[in-house]
Amino acid sequence: MSHEKINLCKSNKFLYKSILVIILIIITFSFTNDILFTTTSPSFTTVNITTTVTTTTIPLPSPSFDSEEKFLTYLPHNGFHNQRLALINGIILSYITNRTLIMPPILINYAPGTSTFYSLYNVLSTILEAKQYRKDHCYKDDENDEHNFCNNTLYSIYDDFTMLNWDQLFDFNEIRKHVKIVNRGYDFSLDNLKYNFNIGENDTYLFIEDKPYKFEFFDNDNSTRQINKVFKKKFFISNLKKIDEKLLHLSSLFSSKKIILENQDNIEFRQFIHNKLMVNDPRLLNISDKIIKKLGGKGNYIGLHIRVLDGFFRDVAEHNKDLLYNELMSYLLKSDLLRKSKIFFKYNLKECVANNIPIIYIATDSKDRRNRLRKFYKKIPCVFSLIDFSKDLDTLSYSSSDFDKDVNLKDFYVPIIDLLITAHGKVFFGTPKSTYSEMANEVNNLSNGKNAI
Structure with missing residues (x-):
C-alpha cells in the first residue's frame, strides 16, 4: 500500500473520530441541560404539594455556596x-x-x-x-x-x-x-x-x-x-x-x-x-423623626397602642381600652402630670408643647379614632394620633416592591411609621397579646437605653 493511501486512511480515521467526539459532546451537553432545567416532585412524601412557577422575575440567591453548606x-x-x-x-x-x-x-x-x-x-x-x-x-x-x-x-x-x-x-x-x-x-x-x-x-x-x-x-x-x-x-x-x-x-x-x-x-x-433587628428604611425613619420632633422630641411624650379591630382584639376592645385608659391615668397621677383645666383641651400641638402639657400619642388601627377612643379625647388634653400629621405622610408617595410594581406599599408602611412614633415616647402602654405592641415596646426600651427584651 502506498504512503499516500496509508496517510489518507489515517486522515479519514482521524476525521471520523473527531466527528464522533463532537457528536458525543453535543449529546452530553443536551442531556446535561435537560437535567439542569428539569424539576421533579418531592420523592420523600406522597402528599401533593403544588409547585407553582410564576412569570414574575424571581430574585435568585447568590451562587457562592460552600459544597458542605447546610x-x-x-x-x-x-x-x-x-x-x-x-x-x-x-x-x-x-x-x-x-x-x-x-x-x-x-x-x-x-x-x-x-x-x-x-x-x-x-x-x-x-x-x-x-x-x-x-x-x-x-x-x-x-x-x-x-x-x-x-x-x-x-x-x-x-x-x-x-x-x-x-x-x-x-x-x-x-x-x-x-x-x-x-x-x-x-x-x-x-x-x-x-x-x-x-x-x-x-x-x-x-x-x-x-x-x-x-x-x-x-x-x-x-x-x-x-x-x-x-x-x-x-x-x-x-x-x-x-x-x-x-x-x-x-x-x-x-x-x-x-x-x-x-x-x-x-x-x-x-x-x-x-x-x-430594627427598621432602617430611611424614608420611614425620616417621616417618623419629623413627627416625633413636632411632639416635643424623643422621650418627651407618652405613647400608646390601642388595637380594636380584627377578631380577638375586636371582641376584647372595650376591656383593653379601659385597661389602657386606667394605666395612663395612673401614670399621669403618679407623675403629677394630669392637667384638668378646660382650656388645655382647646390647645393645638404647638401650644401643648409650649405650655409643657403632657402629650399623648395614640397609635391605633381604628378608622374612627375620636369616636372609638372618645374617653381619651374627652378626659385628657393634648391627645394626638397619626391622622393629625397626614401632610407629613404625603412625602411617602408611591412605593412598591420589585415583586409587583403595580401594588402601592404605602398602606403597609404607614402602620410602621405609626409604631416608630408611639414607641419613642418616654413611656409606652400597649395592647395585651398584640405583636404590634410587642415590637413597639422593644423599640421603646431601646430608645430609653434598655435592652429590647
Missing part, C-alpha cells in the same frame, strides 16, 4: 409582626444548628392564617398562581373567563398581594456577622427552592408539624420546664443538630414562646437579635 428555612404566615417573630425564631435556630437561613419574604396585603406545612405550601402556591393568572388573563370586572381564577368573589383578594425582602426594611448587618442569611426569593415552589440552592433530590428533611403549635423547641435536653399550654409536645433542638440532610425545612415558627432557651449563649444571642 440550610434551614420555614414557611411564613399571618400578619407582619407575627412574621417578624417567626423570622427571629428562624435566626435563632440557624445559629444553634449552624445552618444558613434561607429567609422567606414578607407577605403583604394577604397572608394565610393556616400554619401547618402542606396547607401553607398549597395556599402560598395558590396565591402566586392566582395572582399571576389574573394579572395576565382576567379583567377585574369580567367573570366570563372559564378559568376559576377569574372569579372575583373568590380570588380578587390576591390582586393586591405582594412581597418584600426583609433586608429592604430591617438592618441585618450585625446579625449577619453571626448567621449567614440569604433571601429565598419571591417564590414558594419546593422544586425551585432545591434547584436554586443546589439541593439534591434526597437531601431535604421536612420537619412537618401537621397541627398548629405542635412542637415547642428546647435548647436544654435536661430541661425540667413544662411546655406552654398552647403547645402539644416538647422537642429538643439537639435532635435538629443531628439531621444530616443539606436542607432542614420547618413549618411555622411563629410564637414568642416557640423556643425555650436555657443556654446562656443562646439567651444572649436572642437578646442581641432583638436589639439589632
Whole structure:
C-alpha cells in the first residue's frame, strides 16, 4: 500500500473520530441541560404539594455556596409582626444548628392564617398562581373567563398581594456577622427552592408539624420546664443538630414562646437579635423623626397602642381600652402630670408643647379614632394620633416592591411609621397579646437605653 493511501486512511480515521467526539459532546451537553432545567416532585412524601412557577422575575440567591453548606428555612404566615417573630425564631435556630437561613419574604396585603406545612405550601402556591393568572388573563370586572381564577368573589383578594425582602426594611448587618442569611426569593415552589440552592433530590428533611403549635423547641435536653399550654409536645433542638440532610425545612415558627432557651449563649444571642433587628428604611425613619420632633422630641411624650379591630382584639376592645385608659391615668397621677383645666383641651400641638402639657400619642388601627377612643379625647388634653400629621405622610408617595410594581406599599408602611412614633415616647402602654405592641415596646426600651427584651 502506498504512503499516500496509508496517510489518507489515517486522515479519514482521524476525521471520523473527531466527528464522533463532537457528536458525543453535543449529546452530553443536551442531556446535561435537560437535567439542569428539569424539576421533579418531592420523592420523600406522597402528599401533593403544588409547585407553582410564576412569570414574575424571581430574585435568585447568590451562587457562592460552600459544597458542605447546610440550610434551614420555614414557611411564613399571618400578619407582619407575627412574621417578624417567626423570622427571629428562624435566626435563632440557624445559629444553634449552624445552618444558613434561607429567609422567606414578607407577605403583604394577604397572608394565610393556616400554619401547618402542606396547607401553607398549597395556599402560598395558590396565591402566586392566582395572582399571576389574573394579572395576565382576567379583567377585574369580567367573570366570563372559564378559568376559576377569574372569579372575583373568590380570588380578587390576591390582586393586591405582594412581597418584600426583609433586608429592604430591617438592618441585618450585625446579625449577619453571626448567621449567614440569604433571601429565598419571591417564590414558594419546593422544586425551585432545591434547584436554586443546589439541593439534591434526597437531601431535604421536612420537619412537618401537621397541627398548629405542635412542637415547642428546647435548647436544654435536661430541661425540667413544662411546655406552654398552647403547645402539644416538647422537642429538643439537639435532635435538629443531628439531621444530616443539606436542607432542614420547618413549618411555622411563629410564637414568642416557640423556643425555650436555657443556654446562656443562646439567651444572649436572642437578646442581641432583638436589639439589632430594627427598621432602617430611611424614608420611614425620616417621616417618623419629623413627627416625633413636632411632639416635643424623643422621650418627651407618652405613647400608646390601642388595637380594636380584627377578631380577638375586636371582641376584647372595650376591656383593653379601659385597661389602657386606667394605666395612663395612673401614670399621669403618679407623675403629677394630669392637667384638668378646660382650656388645655382647646390647645393645638404647638401650644401643648409650649405650655409643657403632657402629650399623648395614640397609635391605633381604628378608622374612627375620636369616636372609638372618645374617653381619651374627652378626659385628657393634648391627645394626638397619626391622622393629625397626614401632610407629613404625603412625602411617602408611591412605593412598591420589585415583586409587583403595580401594588402601592404605602398602606403597609404607614402602620410602621405609626409604631416608630408611639414607641419613642418616654413611656409606652400597649395592647395585651398584640405583636404590634410587642415590637413597639422593644423599640421603646431601646430608645430609653434598655435592652429590647
